[in-house]
Amino acid sequence: MTQRAELLIFRNIRSFDPAQGLDETGDVVVEAGRITRMGPDAAGDLADAPGARVVDGTGRWLLPAFVDLHAHLREPGQEYKEDIASGLAAAAAGGYAHVCVMPNTKPVNDTRAVTEMMLRRAAECGGARLHPIGAITLGQAGQELTEMAELREAGAVAVSDDGVCVMSSAVMRRALEYARNFDMPVIQHAEDHELTAGAAMNEGAVSTRLGLRGWPRVAEDIIIARDVLLAEYVGARYHVAHISTRGAVRIIREAKARGLPVTCEVTPHHLLLTDAAVIGYDTACKVNPPLREEEDAAVLREALADGTIDAVATDHAPHSPLEKDCEFREASPGLMGLELCFGLLLETFGQGKAPARLVEALSTRPARIAGIEPPALREGATAELVLIDPEARWVPGATPLQSKSRNTPFLQRELQGRVLMTLADGRVVFEAPEVSR
Numbered sequence: 150m151t152q153r154a155e156l157l158i159f160r161n162i163r164s165f166d167p168a169q170g171l172d173e174t175g176d177v178v179v180e181a182g183r184i185t186r187m188g189p190d191a192a193g194d195l196a197d198a199p200g201a202r203v204v205d206g207t208g209r210w211l212l213p214a215f216v217d218l219h220a221h222l223r224e225p226g227q228e229y230k231e232d233i234a235s236g237l238a239a240a241a242a243g244g245y246a247h248v249c250v251m252p253n254t255k256p257v258n259d260t261r262a263v264t265e266m267m268l269r270r271a272a273e274c275g276g277a278r279l280h281p282i283g284a285i286t287l288g289q290a291g292q293e294l295t296e297m298a299e300l301r302e303a304g305a306v307a308v309s310d311d312g313v314c315v316m317s318s319a320v321m322r323r324a325l326e327y328a329r330n331f332d333m334p335v336i337q338h339a340e341d342h343e344l345t346a347g348a349a350m351n352e353g354a355v356s357t358r359l360g361l362r363g364w365p366r367v368a369e370d371i372i373i374a375r376d377v378l379l380a381e382y383v384g385a386r387y388h389v390a391h392i393s394t395r396g397a398v399r400i401i402r403e404a405k406a407r408g409l410p411v412t413c414e415v416t417p418h419h420l421l422l423t424d425a426a427v428i429g430y431d432t433a434c435k436v437n438p439p440l441r442e443e444e445d446a447a448v449l450r451e452a453l454a455d456g457t458i459d460a461v462a463t464d465h466a467p468h469s470p471l472e473k474d475c476e477f478r479e480a481s482p483g484l485m486g487l488e489l490c491f492g493l494l495l496e497t498f499g500q501g502k503a504p505a506r507l508v509e510a511l512s513t514r515p516a517r518i519a520g521i522e523p524p525a526l527r528e529g530a531t532a533e534l535v536l537i538d539p540e541a542r543w544v545p546g547a548t549p550l551q552s553k554s555r556n557t558p559f560l561q562r563e564l565q566g567r568v569l570m571t572l573a574d575g576r577v578v579f580e581a582p583e584v585s586r
């Protein structure tokens with residue numbers, strides 16, 4: 150188990166927290182797991198106190214720790230890919246204090262017993278804090294609703310059948326009505342399965358060239374459009390997982406303009422890659438929804454920058470070589486991403502500048518969507534912080550990773566911006582050797 154930070158001083162560090170209007174350089178003092186002092190020379194002579202640990206902040210950033218709305222930690226059932234301990238360690242190494250975990254485990258998290266088991270395991274592990282997402286329907290079969298009241302009481306923060314779409318409009322309507330009672334978001338994996346039957350990648354020029362069956366953009370858009378209408382009709386919160394198309398952005402932008410409680414997330418790979426990455430049949434690039442075209446990625450980047458897209462979520466989906474070292478058609482979809490997310494994003498969205506929008510998208514807004522107290526840089530707050538070296542260049546794979554899996558096309562890519570230390574719930578849950586210099 151990790152220890153509470155009794156007296157930890159970040160000296161002369163640049164701190165950002167757009168929710169507090171904060172961008173200043175000074176000291177940040179953590180005592181007994183709480184932020185107690187902030188500002189130029191705020192540490193004073195505390196640095197000489199017995200047991201004080203001082204971290205040199207020169208050239209570094211301190212941000213509110215991140216919150217992931219979408220990860221697959223594979224326990225129970227597929228612990229050879231990942232388990233709660235390795236997944237929460239990977240999250241901590243990625244700068245996350247909170248991880249919301251999808252219910253498509255074996256068995257599915259559709260009961261209080263599974264939700265409670267996950268929370269018990271997480272409490273033994275340390276690392277980031279785990280928040281279960283319960284299933285919408287029993288066995289994620291799309292028919293019968295789960296007992297959302299029990300899932301909520303046991304600690305679920307949202308419901309989703311992620312991995313499969315709730316195809317029935319009637320079931321989706323009842324799910325929205327039921328979840329509304331607890332102010333829980335219903336998270337949709339938007340995919341019309343009849344339009345995507347047998348698909349291995351995005352439908353377009355590249356799928357034609359490769360002779361692979363395509364997953365058309367409209368299969369995502371059609372479900373989001375329907376769900377927005379349902380959410381409006383019943384007056385419920387609706388959140389779209391991993392949006393990937395220009396059409397999805399347009400529908401959500403319109404819904405927000407009309408004041409509907411609709412939110413969405415995007416993954417780093419949909420922001421940065423296109424279906425051209427599939428040309429070598431690299432199964433590490435097989436993901437659901439699939440990598441789209443440059444126009445989609447460009448629209449997603451713009452929508453993230455202007456706030457139409459609320460959050461960046463990793464959709465951390467670890468797989469072993471068993472699921473990936475095979476024919477493209479047969480390979481399981483998904484990328485691992487908890488440890489790479491920040492390094493992938495900084496170059497595109499924050500390089501050299503204040504990473505204000507990134508902090509919102511990685512921390513404040515996802516926390517609000519999941520009903521988690523947002524990590525904050527202010528005196529009195531529980532220390533949930535991430536220490537960043539914005540200049541550090543590193544290569545995932547060359548630098549040790551905590552996840553059990555390695556399924557990502559970014560494995561040998563040089564990334565900029567490295568997480569050096571993460572605090573969750575007042576505890577240091579991750580520390581890179583470079584912290585002390």
Ligand SMILES: [Zn+2]
Binds near residue numbers: 311313338391438
């Ligand atoms: Zn999904």
